[in-house]
Amino acid sequence: MIPVTSGWTPYCGAAPGPAELLSRWNADPVLLAALAAAAFWAARLPSDRRHFGIGAVALATLLFASPFCALTSALFSARAVHHVALVVGLAPLIALTLRTRTLLSIVPATIAGAAIFWMWHAPTVYGWALSSDPAYWLMQLSLTASAAIFWQAVFRAPPLAGVGALLATMVQMGLLGALITVAPGPLYAPHAFGPQLWGVSPLEDQQLAGLIMWAPAAALYLAAALLIAGRWLRGARQTI
Template structure:
């Protein structure tokens, strides 16, 4: 008997079916969050907070939500937007405060990300709305914790932990890229309409994690390193009289 997967974002769409998710509860939560950010925050923090809400809108409301029911690669883009774009924006919008050891935050973020990409837990999230939102909220919360820690840490510590996070993301991507068989049951019957086999879809997802997603952490590390070293100072020239 074939299992029919109906995740939170709805059944897998056909190519060209640009279906938006108009869940009124979700739209209300995002709208209230945007109003609260606009009211309570100022300057760069307000911009970062509203930008984070915009990223969440793309992930959960735009057609990307429905497409992620069909393609694991789209789901990967969704998760990357969550943990590597929305999360650092939210971390920047938050007031500076101590949040515990950065090493612990880095480990928790990695374990949460790895766990939800285990085939069993992933399938559970796509078959139950409660588990789905547990996945999304735990991914976002653990990543915000990590990015707040990076923001507050010294430059050497931030750079080191960003590189660890990069390796952790790339490790999952490499495993998916080189897996010899498809691992995710919810996408076994949904990729053909998009001209991909389940294995090709999984490999595309792995490459997204391995290259552009991991590169975000590398770029952040280079930015922190550059701010630590500082700009090159011009060398004063001494003109000697002849």
């Protein structure tokens, strides 16, 4: 267990209570300008990529400009949802939008994505990420970029390799979630007080976060693996 402190000033602001949450929109002018520029660019893409780009901008707006951003300052469980949305929602949308050549082959992309995800969930590193805006954005951008490279590799890899990478990622995501769930005490100092505003203890909030990674998040990778496997099997039958 790490020391309890209230001196955290995350990018999304101090932890809100239920009564003030809906008023906590993020009006950061740099963020809003970046989202507007991205939306303008996405709207001008070819039709086969436009909807992925617009979807990515919409999801990024929800994650960083809506009151959900402030909720992640209060609840580690909300942060877990936020990070899952980055790596399983925003990242594949970015990969489908850009459709650039593969930056890493499937094995190093899988290892790099897992390593970066685990690194940012180490308690001391996570605490540092919420200590300043540059550290916060380093966490968000590295999680998203490494996951986008992973999905890019999955989409371009042979089906069996893609399925294997998705199943390996499912296992490591579930393992991290399990370790967080069964931890005997609170691990994340920035969320020592916020959960109490929502009527739960820091440990209960942490256990919920772990369960989110352990089951729903891991299941999303399994669903993607089954989708790719199903398409491959249908194609194999058609060639027989």
